[in-house]
Amino acid sequence: MKPDAAQAVPIYEIRAxxxxxxxxxxxYSTLRYWPLVQNLxxxxxxxxxxxxxxxxxxxxxxxxxxxxxxxxxxxxVMRFPVENYALFLVAGVIHxxxxxxxxxxxxxxxxxxxxxxxxxxxxxxxxxxxxVVFELIQLILAFVAFMLIYLVLGGSxxxxxxxYPVALLLQFAFVVGIAALISxxxxxxxxxxxxxxxxxxxxxxxxxxxxxxxxxPPKTIPYFQLNPMTSYVVIYRAMLYDHAWPQAHWWALAIGxxxxxxxxGVVLFSYLSPRFAEEV
Amino acid sequence: xxxxxxxxxxxxxxxGTRTDQPAIQVDDLWKRFLIRHNSSYSLKIKFLGLxxxxxxxxxxxxxxxxxxxxxxxxxxxxxxxxxxGAGKSTLLYLLARTLxxxxxxxxxxxxVAPIAGIGLGFHxxxxxxxxxxxxxxxxxxxxxxxxAIYDQIVDFAELGHFIDMPVKNYSTGMVARLGFSVSVHLxxxxxxxxxxxxxxxxxxxxxxxxxxxxxxxxxxxLILVSHAKEGANLLCDRACLLWKGTIxxxxxxxxxxxxxxxxxxxxxxxxxxxxxxxxxxxx
Numbered sequence: 001m002k003p004d005a006a007q008a009v010p011i012y013e014i015r016a017x018x019x020x021x022x023x024x025x026x027x028y029s030t031l032r033y034w035p036l037v038q039n040l041x042x043x044x045x046x047x048x049x050x051x052x053x054x055x056x057x058x059x060x061x062x063x064x065x066x067x068x069x070x071x072x073x074x075x076x077v078m079r080f081p082v083e084n085y086a087l088f089l090v091a092g093v094i095h096x097x098x099x100x101x102x103x104x105x106x107x108x109x110x111x112x113x114x115x116x117x118x119x120x121x122x123x124x125x126x127x128x129x130x131x132v133v134f135e136l137i138q139l140i141l142a143f144v145a146f147m148l149i150y151l152v153l154g155g156s157x158x159x160x161x162x163x164y165p166v167a168l169l170l171q172f173a174f175v176v177g178i179a180a181l182i183s184x185x186x187x188x189x190x191x192x193x194x195x196x197x198x199x200x201x202x203x204x205x206x207x208x209x210x211x212x213x214x215x216x217p218p219k220t221i222p223y224f225q226l227n228p229m230t231s232y233v234v235i236y237r238a239m240l241y242d243h244a245w246p247q248a249h250w251w252a253l254a255i256g257x258x259x260x261x262x263x264x265g266v267v268l269f270s271y272l273s274p275r276f277a278e279e280v
Numbered sequence: 281x282x283x284x285x286x287x288x289x290x291x292x293x294x295x296g297t298r299t300d301q302p303a304i305q306v307d308d309l310w311k312r313f314l315i316r317h318n319s320s321y322s323l324k325i326k327f328l329g330l331x332x333x334x335x336x337x338x339x340x341x342x343x344x345x346x347x348x349x350x351x352x353x354x355x356x357x358x359x360x361x362x363x364x365g366a367g368k369s370t371l372l373y374l375l376a377r378t379l380x381x382x383x384x385x386x387x388x389x390x391x392v393a394p395i396a397g398i399g400l401g402f403h404x405x406x407x408x409x410x411x412x413x414x415x416x417x418x419x420x421x422x423x424x425x426x427x428a429i430y431d432q433i434v435d436f437a438e439l440g441h442f443i444d445m446p447v448k449n450y451s452t453g454m455v456a457r458l459g460f461s462v463s464v465h466l467x468x469x470x471x472x473x474x475x476x477x478x479x480x481x482x483x484x485x486x487x488x489x490x491x492x493x494x495x496x497x498x499x500x501x502l503i504l505v506s507h508a509k510e511g512a513n514l515l516c517d518r519a520c521l522l523w524k525g526t527i528x529x530x531x532x533x534x535x536x537x538x539x540x541x542x543x544x545x546x547x548x549x550x551x552x553x554x555x556x557x558x559x560x561x562x563x
Contacts, residue, residue: 009390010391011388012377013385014385015385039414043410120418120419189323191324275380277378
């Protein structure tokens with residue numbers, strides 16, 4: 001911090017009409033704010049678990065209760081002809097939870113931090129991005145817990161599972177894009193907070209999470225492919241449940257959705273963010 | 281340490297270190313706010329607005345700044361004075377780069393500290409300590425950077441062991457002291473101070489004043505918005521009078537304050553005449 005000759009004095013030039021679309025420069029300055037990401041993620045972990053006796057267990061109990069209810073309903077009541085239904089379900093549910101919790105909390109990411117946005121200039125995309133990092137940590141913890149009972153549920157290990165981190169990275173990129181998009185759009189359209197909840201609920205049933213994709217009419221599969229979460233769930237399930245190589249077109253879709261979402265999210269966010277301070 | 285974070289372009293080389301360059305250069309700055317009547321963030325109202333005129337948003341323009349020119353040399357201390365609504369705070373937010381100009385150019389040489397004043401963005405569930413780290417990282421500081429000055433921040437804010445308590449349990453004075461302490465310890469080149477003389481009690485205000493006189497000695501640039509004339513007098517060598525979005529008087533503090541007094545009296549005199557006329561009319 002000591003002002004020395006080697007450290008150049010930063011010069012800021014702000015002109016009317018600047019839209020902050022200089023992505024390369026923004027990316028560089030954003031990366032230098034890594035400590036902020038760490039602090040925001042730490043903040044969320046502290047706020048979430050401070051004062052609760054069970055701490056992280058609460059994060060597991062939510063998907064766990066979901067798995068329990070659906071297993072009872074679909075495997076014992078409706079008698080869905082799926083082997084090892086609990087395992088089948090968990091592989092989809094934990095990754096759906098990552099998407100759905102990140103998306104719904106993204107609606108609050110910008111509008112809740114009004115004071116910060118008005119007082120300090122910093123790369124605001126860090127707000128939705130750090131929220132997704134936080135949810136990713138939750139997912140990884142849930143995944144570790146899942147792996148501990150994996151063999152009990154009847155799972156087994158397979159070399160194709162080594163590609164799990166790649167699938168996770170793709171879904172992470174997809175979710176970051178969606179979170180950026182929704183957090184920025186909610187500033188201007190507060191209704192999104194409610195709309196997102198409804199869309200997520202519809203999407204849950206339109207994604208093959210509790211049922212296999214093979215059980216839907218073959219004619220409708222192209223429509224299912226329009227849903228980004230389908231490709232991720234199919235890939236995860238192929239790895240963790242079917243032990244089969246996910247077909248190439250699912251990978252293509254997963255990559256495509258990740259790239260489009262991240263690109264659109266970052267561009268729209270950079271376009272709207274100069275107006276946040278006036279609108280929040 | 282890598283703390284010099286700039287979101288805008290950063291120049292390498294000697295150009296920026298020359299002191300004869302102005303620290304702040306504001307040229308023909310205009311800022312507009314849209315006052316929205318019938319404003320709604322709701323989808324339903326926006327949709328109805330397509331068909332029915334009475335739901336449609338009406339926008340009224342309010343120009344908070346109309347062609348402000350201001351050059352501040354490095355090491356200068358400038359007081360912005362003027363009545364409420366003259367655009368003082370708007371100018372401050374524009375210098376902090378959280379608001380964007382609608383016309384004109386702002387050029388700033390040096391790092392700008394977060395606006396010091398009542399209530400920096402604190403999270404009420406987090407402790408004072410956690411808030412210090414969070415706020416400093418908003419400014420681009422790493423944990424080790426903060427650790428080096430952490431004790432100074434806590435000492436200056438006079439929080440002692442309260443620092444490990446959630447901020448929601450703090451008194452208003454404690455929050456204000458912590459906010460002020462964080463923003464003055466971030467070692468920026470340019471400090472923006474919004475009504476800081478209302479922070480804490482008389483003793484703490486004296487301490488703030490000493491701190492700021494210290495900044496002046498270190499050659500830092502200060503921009504101060506204040507209603508307290510003593511503060512401006514003691515600290516600043518220059519004042520700018522903002523009146524309805526333009527700088528109408530710029531010079532020594534005493535002269536500018538005199539102008540301010542004169543204009544206020546004129547306005548009151550006109551207002552007084554008007555009310556006298558309307559009084560006689562109704563009588």
